[in-house]
Amino acid sequence: MSASVQVLEHDKQRVNTLEHHWMPFTGNRDFKSAPRLVVRSEGVYCWNHTGGRLIDGSSGLFCCPAGHGRKEIADAVHAQMTTNDYTAPFQLGHPGSFALASKVAKLLPEPINSVFFTNSGSESIDTALKIAMAYHRACGQSQRIRFVSRERAYHGVNMGGVSLSGMVKNRETFPVTMPNVVMMRHTWLEENRFQRGQPTSGADLADDLQRFCETYGGGTIAAVFVEPVAGSTGTLVPPVGYLQRLREICDRHGILLVFDEVICGFGRMGTPFAADAFGVTPDIVTMAKALTNGAIPMGAVAVTDTIYEAITDAAPENAIEFFHGYTYSGHPAACAAGLAAQEIYEQEGLFERAAAMSDYFLDAVWSLRDHPLVFDIRGYGMMAGVEVLDDGAPGRRGGQLQKDMFWNGLHVKFTGDTAILAPAFIAEKAHIDEMIDVFRKTLDQHARAA
Ligand SMILES: Cc1ncc(COP(=O)(O)O)c(C=O)c1O
Numbered sequence: 001m002s003a004s005v006q007v008l009e010h011d012k013q014r015v016n017t018l019e020h021h022w023m024p025f026t027g028n029r030d031f032k033s034a035p036r037l038v039v040r041s042e043g044v045y046c047w048n049h050t051g052g053r054l055i056d057g058s059s060g061l062f063c064c065p066a067g068h069g070r071k072e073i074a075d076a077v078h079a080q081m082t083t084n085d086y087t088a089p090f091q092l093g094h095p096g097s098f099a100l101a102s103k104v105a106k107l108l109p110e111p112i113n114s115v116f117f118t119n120s121g122s123e124s125i126d127t128a129l130k131i132a133m134a135y136h137r138a139c140g141q142s143q144r145i146r147f148v149s150r151e152r153a154y155h156g157v158n159m160g161g162v163s164l165s166g167m168v169k170n171r172e173t174f175p176v177t178m179p180n181v182v183m184m185r186h187t188w189l190e191e192n193r194f195q196r197g198q199p200t201s202g203a204d205l206a207d208d209l210q211r212f213c214e215t216y217g218g219g220t221i222a223a224v225f226v227e228p229v230a231g232s233t234g235t236l237v238p239p240v241g242y243l244q245r246l247r248e249i250c251d252r253h254g255i256l257l258v259f260d261e262v263i264c265g266f267g268r269m270g271t272p273f274a275a276d277a278f279g280v281t282p283d284i285v286t287m288a289k290a291l292t293n294g295a296i297p298m299g300a301v302a303v304t305d306t307i308y309e310a311i312t313d314a315a316p317e318n319a320i321e322f323f324h325g326y327t328y329s330g331h332p333a334a335c336a337a338g339l340a341a342q343e344i345y346e347q348e349g350l351f352e353r354a355a356a357m358s359d360y361f362l363d364a365v366w367s368l369r370d371h372p373l374v375f376d377i378r379g380y381g382m383m384a385g386v387e388v389l390d391d392g393a394p395g396r397r398g399g400q401l402q403k404d405m406f407w408n409g410l411h412v413k414f415t416g417d418t419a420i421l422a423p424a425f426i427a428e429k430a431h432i433d434e435m436i437d438v439f440r441k442t443l444d445q446h447a448r449a450a
Helices: 028-033 071-083 095-107 121-138 159-163 203-220 242-253 274-278 305-314 332-347 350-370 396-408 429-449
Strands: 038-042 045-048 053-056 112-118 146-150 181-184 221-226 256-260 284-287 299-304 374-380 383-388 413-415 418-421
Touching: 053 429, 071 332, 095 112, 095 299, 095 332, 112 121, 112 305, 121 159, 121 221, 121 256, 121 284, 121 299, 121 305, 146 203, 181 203, 203 221, 203 242, 221 242, 242 256, 299 305, 332 350, 350 374, 350 383, 350 429, 383 396, 396 413, 396 418, 396 429, 418 429
Parallel strands: 146 181, 146 221, 221 256, 256 284
Antiparallel strands: 038 045, 045 053, 112 299, 284 299, 374 383, 383 418, 413 418
């Protein structure tokens, strides 16, 4: 293998081969035969290695609502690294993690007030699984050994997240997963195609949870994990009343409700968290991505007072209460990035801006409805899924569209044949128009070639 790439002048010394990096979730051979590198990013734009400019239609991977290259974040990280670069996180602390935890807690609905730091969404999911187990054990309910997830769910790639995964490609290679996980049906219904916002039918799909309670005994179920809007499988917006019904069933049976807000959190739904948008308060919230505007890897799990107190009170005084944590939990650089990102969101009113721009954005996405290759459109807040007809091999057209859009000047994340559009909240109307123009132009090229 001798893949190489033409790179910009300043990178020439550093990058002259692609062969050693085994890329994640990527067709490595295909990529290395025709690489797509980003060498600079600023605001809503990125520049590729041939000098071409792209508009970022997916905020990277749903990470950067404040846009790329935010100097405030870079400066805060630099200042932190030159003051205190690393502090061991066990039995020791530094001020940044407490400050960031307070900021995040203030954004979350009451009574969710305690924040545990991780380094990614996947780690947040594994942490939440352990918190659920620790909570029930502390309450004398160790018989709660079952977890409920959902078809078409994505909860990251660690073993806990894979066990909760509802995406076959993410599971079938790894048959040894956690036992005792059962899957509710997903919430996509043919009759809801092209419905904007929350679909009107499908609340009854939540009754799958009630059926599990009747089959296994509600008292054997520890927690239910859902993405309020399932992101990675193409923006499946919860039907009206669905999340409320899950909440009711959980309450009836003492089951914890976990919202995986790794994508939805920090304004994507036009509110701080999806819990606010849909009016349902979970017991545990997982988050990552926009926590730091994507600048430094970081995740977090936030829990209610009841959970925090049950776990901490169950241990003897002076003892460690929760045997879990990462070397980089609450890393000073990540906390500095997180604090700076949260300040930007606040000062620039970016969550409000997301809410205000949502209609324009969704109108623009829905304008693609008439295109012969478009099979369905779904969307809420500043996130939309555009599902295209497959070309006989599921995912092939989506993969090709993603590449062609890159060269036509748009970065957009595809999962299978669904594009997930999620612009930065700093995007202007003209930026949204530009995204949709490139999207349509690329669809036209494919339609002509079909
Ligand atoms: C809902 C959800 N949970 C978990 C994850 C995993 O996050 P990470 O890739 O940071 O591990 C993702 C990533 O996209 C996600 O969308």
